[in-house]
Amino acid sequence: MTHLQPAEHQPFRLSMLIYDRRYRSLTIQAVVFIAVMLAGAWLVHNTLENLARMGKTFSFSFLWARAGYDIPFSLIPYTATDTHFRALVVGLLNTLLVSFIGCILATIVGVIAGVLRLSNNWLVSKMMTVYVEIFRNVPLLLWILVILAIFTEVMPSPRDYKGDNAAASMILFDSVAPTNRYTAVPRLAMESPPEPLTIAGTPISGTLIAFGGALLAAYLIFRWVRRRATDRQNATGRRPATWWIGLLLFAVPLAALMLLFKVHLIPPKLTGFNFTGGANLDNGFVVLVLALTLYTGAFIAEIVRAGIMSVSRGQSEAAFALGLRARPTMGLVILPQALRVIVPPLISQFLNLTKNSSLAIAVGYPDLRATLGGTTLNQTGREMEAMMLMMGIYLALSLLISAAMNVYNARVRLKER
Amino acid sequence: MTKTVFFGAVAAAAVLGSTGAYAAEGDTLRTVKQRGELICGVNPGLVGFAAPDANGNWSGFDISLCRAIAAAVVGDPNKVRFVPTTGQTRFTALSSGEVDVLTRNSTWSFQRDTELALDFPAVNYYDGQGFLVRKDLGVTSAKELDGATVCIQTGTTTELNLADYFRANNITYQPVNIDSNAEGEQQYLAGACDAYTTDASGLAATRAAFADPENHIILPEIISKEPLAPAVRHGDNNWGDIVRWTLFALVAGEEYGVTSANVEELSKSSTNPEVQRLLGQTDNLGGMIGLDAEWAKRAIMANGNYGEIFAATIGEQTPIGLARGLNALWTQGGLMYAPPFR
Structure with missing residues (x-):
């Protein structure tokens, strides 16, 4: 009777890499990994080689050269003498602004439309169906162009406000002037603003500190008040009213600060070619936010509807049996349970909205695609570098949004104990 | 799965490689x-x-x-x-x-x-860069365009000249970026910009296509060499x-x-x-x-x-x-x- 040696005691032979099942999968993985890496390296090498053959080098030094072009809409100070890098940052901030506002508004629109679509009121639910279907099934670019055309063709030009027999007149007590370039609105200004505070050599706006501090303090105190109210409710079964404390906490300090700094409104005035004095909300920005909101809102409405429908009907019946009315049932019972179904697809809608904001080029809004991927790319001729940089930035942005939303998702997920 | 990705990558690389080599062909x-x-x-x-x-x-x-x-x-x-x-x-x-x-x-x-x-x-x-404006705007010189909204084709030298010219003359403007001459024409005619700027020859050609060319003038300033x-x-x-x-x-x-x-x-x-x-x-x-x-x-x-x-x-x-x-x-x-x- 031959004695079988245990396999692990066999001396290792090279052929075992293929014929031994324990090693085979490792071998295949290693080979594929090396091949993929080689292919990648070859692609990069090929690109550099071809660039060199066209007489082009691969370098990001263009970012530090003078940009030389103006950007119509900027959150940070920028002039044509600044660098391409600063133009990139201006574009990135504009992208973030549109995406941030778009995500918030789209969520609001989407939740309202999604809930109303389930309404028992026939007219309301059918209207929401029409909204969802027409926005969801027409390409976003077309919506952007349609809304832009409405703004440029229907609105009066600033010159129409000129003269005694003006063709157009300002609305809302002569404070708002919609035009085909922008909507001129009044601007908040302070007569005696607080001095900036210098911390470690960097001046920080006194206004920001004063108002930010007041809001933060109000929020923290209000949280404590609400926690006490909850304790009280747990102890006695009756919840004391807290809404008026909150109102006072937020409104009184703000009003006091506004009186102290003599905050007032500056209405827009037509001087020369354009309205000045107030703030001019660029039509490109308004159109983009509007289109992104309505388009993404339609998708979010469907997600919300699916989430709500995933909560079993017994839940709302139980809530009604406990004497809850329709609104508390939705807010306290249905939506919290629906959220765990809603949040994961909501993340991808936020990502879509952020990436879709690059359609800003169609309305002349200077986002990242328009500054770095448009004018900078063109003026410097650095297609490869600008494109790679832009892809990297959008990738990082999407991953960040995704990470933040995953944290939120973990909080609303069904807790299994 | 890995294999599919790999073959895809190889195919893509081959395509890129061949077109790249073609572009670099000297003759x-x-x-x-x-x-x-x-x-x-x-x-x-x-x-x-x-x-x-x-x-x-x-x-x-x-x-x-x-x-x-x-x-x-x-x-x-x-x-x-x-x-x-x-x-x-x-x-x-x-x-x-x-x-x-x-x-x-x-x-x-x-x-x-x-x-x-x-x-x-x-x-x-x-050529040289000029400005096209409506006659009834009452502007006779580019230096009177302080605060105006100007339509400009993005990715052109005119974009840079425009920024330089307004800075040098210490006047401000609001650029509206457009992608093509057709879009510029449409925005200008809709009144979304007060002035349209590009090469003077391009302005003359654009104006010739208007329904009312006589109501538009090209300002006398030529602000660059083109x-x-x-x-x-x-x-x-x-x-x-x-x-x-x-x-x-x-x-x-x-x-x-x-x-x-x-x-x-x-x-x-x-x-x-x-x-x-x-x-x-x-x-x-x-x-x-x-x-x-x-x-x-x-x-x-x-x-x-x-x-x-x-x-x-x-x-x-x-x-x-x-x-x-x-x-x-x-x-x-x-x-x-x-x-x-x-």
Whole structure:
């Protein structure tokens, strides 16, 4: 009777890499990994080689050269003498602004439309169906162009406000002037603003500190008040009213600060070619936010509807049996349970909205695609570098949004104990 | 799964590799001759310079130059394909090999000539940047445009000139970025901008297409030098020579009175030695750039000489109504000057 040696005691032979099942999968993985890496390296090498053959080098030094072009809409100070890098940052901030506002508004629109679509009121639910279907099934670019055309063709030009027999007149007590370039609105200004505070050599706006501090303090105190109210409710079964404390906490300090700094409104005035004095909300920005909101809102409405429908009907019946009315049932019972179904697809809608904001080029809004991927790319001729940089930035942005939303998702997920 | 991705990557790499190698191929002349067709990058629509008519036939100043090159190289002015390119895509289209030559009113500048690895063989239109405004705006000078909204084509030299000019004159403006001349025209007519700025020739051509051209004026200020020239890839010098000397042949044709009408006759009977060399009776100049002896004769036959092309497409008898000005022959006080053909 031959004695079988245990396999692990066999001396290792090279052929075992293929014929031994324990090693085979490792071998295949290693080979594929090396091949993929080689292919990648070859692609990069090929690109550099071809660039060199066209007489082009691969370098990001263009970012530090003078940009030389103006950007119509900027959150940070920028002039044509600044660098391409600063133009990139201006574009990135504009992208973030549109995406941030778009995500918030789209969520609001989407939740309202999604809930109303389930309404028992026939007219309301059918209207929401029409909204969802027409926005969801027409390409976003077309919506952007349609809304832009409405703004440029229907609105009066600033010159129409000129003269005694003006063709157009300002609305809302002569404070708002919609035009085909922008909507001129009044601007908040302070007569005696607080001095900036210098911390470690960097001046920080006194206004920001004063108002930010007041809001933060109000929020923290209000949280404590609400926690006490909850304790009280747990102890006695009756919840004391807290809404008026909150109102006072937020409104009184703000009003006091506004009186102290003599905050007032500056209405827009037509001087020369354009309205000045107030703030001019660029039509490109308004159109983009509007289109992104309505388009993404339609998708979010469907997600919300699916989430709500995933909560079993017994839940709302139980809530009604406990004497809850329709609104508390939705807010306290249905939506919290629906959220765990809603949040994961909501993340991808936020990502879509952020990436879709690059359609800003169609309305002349200077986002990242328009500054770095448009004018900078063109003026410097650095297609490869600008494109790679832009892809990297959008990738990082999407991953960040995704990470933040995953944290939120973990909080609303069904807790299994 | 990994395998699928891997094969996909290899396939993609192979495609990229092959097109890349094609673009880098140095001998544009050989490619064009083999293809039997010249591919020109042109403006997507600027009346007078390059615009298709209702039947899709392109015509214009830049188109004529492209046809002349095709006639010289391939032998037939109609063996051409026009690729419309925007201000943003034109140089990429050229350097990637998508087009053989760019005849698209592009400004010759230092950075484009060097860093973008392009060559501008010769200037075919000396231009400058101007402003187009409505007459009833009451503006007579660009310096009165303080606070105005200005439509500007993105990715052009005019974008940079505009920023420089307003800064230098210490006045402000609000730019509206547009992508093409058609979009600029639409925004300007809708009143979304007070002024439209681009090359003065482009403004004249745009205005000519308006329903009410008489209600718009071009301001007197010309704020930059815009030498518009055809462009080729840097490094293929022979191809650059062909484009350069085809253009010079058209200019020389005007100087020596060689027109599309008399070129056939002159090529047999002319006694002027310069004309004899130009039209290939003596000295086979074409052979020195890889073409046959009658290349320049065919180039002039295609649309006529430089003066004929100018008059037919953008001259004073056309709706665009541009005067020769800087673009007159050197013998008539202009800058158009062809080096000797010998």
